[in-house]
Amino acid sequence: MGTEEQYWYNTETGEVEVGRRSSWTHLMGPYGTRAEAQQALESASSRNESWDQDDEEWRSK
Template sequence: MAEYWYNTETGEVEEGRRSDWSKVMGPYPSREGAQHAIEQAKARTQAWDREDEERR
C-alpha cells in the first residue's frame, strides 16, 4: 500500500518518502490526506491553544 508524505519545503506531496525526514509530514494513507497536512496541523495547534487558555 502506498504512503504519501507532505514536503514542507516544496509544498508538494510525495508518494513514498523521498525527502529527508526533517522536511516531510506523514505518512498519510492517501494523496488527499497529505495535501491537507498543513491545514490539519494548524487546526490541531489552534485546538490545543484553546484548551491551554481554558485551563488558565
C-alpha cells in the same frame, strides 16, 4: 504499514510525495491518501488552534 502506499507532505517544496523520498526534516506524514497529505498544513494548523484553546481554558481554571 505493509505494502500500502504512504503519502508525505514536503514542507520545503509544497509537494506530496509517494513514499518517503526526501529528508525527514521536510516531511509531514505519513498519510493514507494523497488528499490527506495535501491538507497536512491545514490539519496541523487546526489541531494547534484547538490545543491552544484547550491550554487557555486549562489556565483559566
